[in-house]
Amino acid sequence: MNKSNDSHLNKEQIYKAMIDESELLSSEREHLSGCSECRAELEDFEKDLKLLGQTAERFVPLPKNRMVLHEKAGKNSLFGWRTSFAAAITILFFVITMHSDSMKLLLSNKTDVANSELYSEDILMTEVNNLVENSLPAKHLFISREEDTDYDEDFIDFVVPSVDDELLSVAVKGGNVSC
């Protein structure tokens, strides 16, 4: 890329010069200032881009509407402030109302349901306990006299003796089962 004073600048150096001449080496800068050919190439490219800018500017249509700044900005912020304030108040009101009503309803419902469930469970458990203690109805207990009996385990063993395992196995082997 290093150029001697008498060799022309290449395309890359011309682009560099277009962007910022100080990007060139001092020898390149020196050449550019003295060489009419390189200067013409650079100026030609610069002229093209300047013309492109001018043509683009010429072809931009004129704006049709007046710009409204303060009204729009003011209106927007005022409208935004009012709307958001009203929306916040409304939402707050609904939230408080709904929350308090639903909480009340929920709490009252909850206690009612809990109480009724406890009550029905109590009734059920009383019936179950009664059935465990006295499997027969009261009049049948009276007939069977079971209501007065208080059998202990010794009595039950006496009435229904437990089966001796050894005797039972012998009896099974012999093919006789006797009680």
Place this chain on the structure above:
Amino acid sequence: MHLPNQEKYPYSGQDRKSQTVILAEMAVAGNTNAFDQLADLYYNTVYKMVYYRIRSGMDAEDVTQDIFIQVLKNIKNLKDFSLFKSWLFSIAVNKVRDFQRKKRFTSFFGVFSGKDAESEQENEHEAGAESGPLESVIRQNFWKQFEAILNRLSYLEKEVFLLRFIDQLGIKEISTALKKNESTVKTHLYRALKKIRDDGSVKELLKENMP
């Protein structure tokens, strides 16, 4: 209410810069008239900058208005008023990009495409009525070729090229507007120039559209 009028401010670059600083300071102090003058001063520059990128007059007006509304809202946050133009262009670049994203999104889902085409036709018709049918055809042809040239560049190459050679911003201003360092700007500009110069498309475009 503003009526864009470029001729109203025939300032040179330095005058315009000092005028901008004074107006911006007054606008931040709450002077709405100063802000109106500042908007008038830059309206045409910004409107054209937007038009080069989206090539629809109606959309360019809307986007330009959005840009100035954002400027109005945020000018108090600008620390150095001498950087106003770069700051304005950074807002404009972002707004245009947002607009292009939205447009791509809506056209992808086919929303408003009919309405857009209709309004664009109306816009072109009005432009044609203003300048004559031949001028209208030349104009349309120019923008088609202009778009074809830019489409060969990457997003950053395109943006840097437009800012430098069409919007006439300096390297430093581009660097501030795009929040990229100067060497990155120069690299992208170099690549853009190489692509544009090598295929001779600019010369061809100018040959066809010279009066």
